[in-house]
Amino acid sequence: GIRLREPLQAEEYLVEEFDLHVGDFCVVETATGTALGEVRRPKRPLPESKRDRLFRKVIRKATTSEANDWRERRERERRAVVTCQERARQKNLHLKVVDVDIQPDGRRVTVLFNAEDRVDFRELVRDLAREFRARIEMRQIGARDTTKVMDGIGPCGRQLCCSSWLRKFEPISVKMAKTQDMPLTDNRLLGNCGRLKCCLLYEFSTYEQLRAYLPRVGKACQAECGGGGCMQGVVKSIRVLKQTVVVGFQDGTEAEVPLDLVTWEGRPHIKPL
Structure with a gap:
């Protein structure tokens, strides 16, 4: 690589x-x-x-000379990030400079920045053009791209997916967390970028497939419990990965029953994975 x-x-x-x-x-x-x-x-x-x-x-x-030039240019780019941020602060522009890319010939400088609102950076561009004696391109990026560029460690203890191997960002929705029985008010659903974690997508399709075999909560059903035969009840909750159903019976008791021992109206005639 x-x-x-x-x-x-x-x-x-x-x-x-x-x-x-x-x-x-x-x-x-x-x-x-x-x-x-x-x-x-x-x-x-x-x-x-x-x-x-x-x-x-x-x-x-x-060559050794080319390698040294690469290192020197990257060091100039790090210093340029500080310079650009200072100039933006002097002009009271509410933006964060994320990275600066200086072309090998020095004639073009691309400034990546993040801002919550639209920013009028025309004066800043003129100042930076005088500072670097180059053509300046300001490129605004979103929160996810900002985190991708800056890199970091996720709550899992590994390098961020977007910085290490993820090639493109897919849309992530609250439905993905809900399908996986995650608490929707938990801040742990958010990644370093402050958006829903990309990894919510990884097991989403598996959960959707497994949920297709389970009844909805509140559905009337029949469950085989021990030697008591089939008993009428209502689905209280489901365990997606275990493929079991928690059934509430008329006498007020509840039991976790394997999916194979539960029947209900409209049950799909498909075997679980």
Whole structure:
């Protein structure tokens, strides 16, 4: 895996003739030509599942001079983030500078920023153009993209999915949390970005499939309980992963009953997964 810039994810490239190690620099193909990148993951065999994919290639190893230039430019970009934030603060602009990308020739500077409202940054652009003697492009990004660029550790103890492997953001809804029986008022549903966690999507389809076999809460049903035969009752709650139903009976008692021992009107004739 090779990373072209620090906030970006490491992408996979095809290596044919070079022996590259983590920390090495190399020149790779890009959509617009070539670029310098740093090796972040070691070389590994190409899995069968990916043999049909088209990968851009590693062209050559970078020279010592090119590697030093890459490090120096990245250091200039870190300093530029501080400079841009100071200039924005001086002009009372309510925005957060997330990252700065300086082109190798220094003629173009892209400033990534996050702001809750629309910002008139025309004066800021003029000041930054004089400061960097370059064309300035201001690019506003949302909360999720901001967190992706800044990186971090999630509550699971691992690097954020969006910063490590997630390629695109999918819409996440409260329905996904509700389907998985999660408390909707729990702040733990929110990620580092303050939005609903992307990982709510990962098991959502499984829960939907398993829920399809279960009755709705409040549904009248019959349950086989021990030697008592079938007893009439009402569904009080369901256990999706266990595929069991908590049934309330007419005598006021409740019992957790396996799905195979519960029948109700309109039950789908499908076996659970």
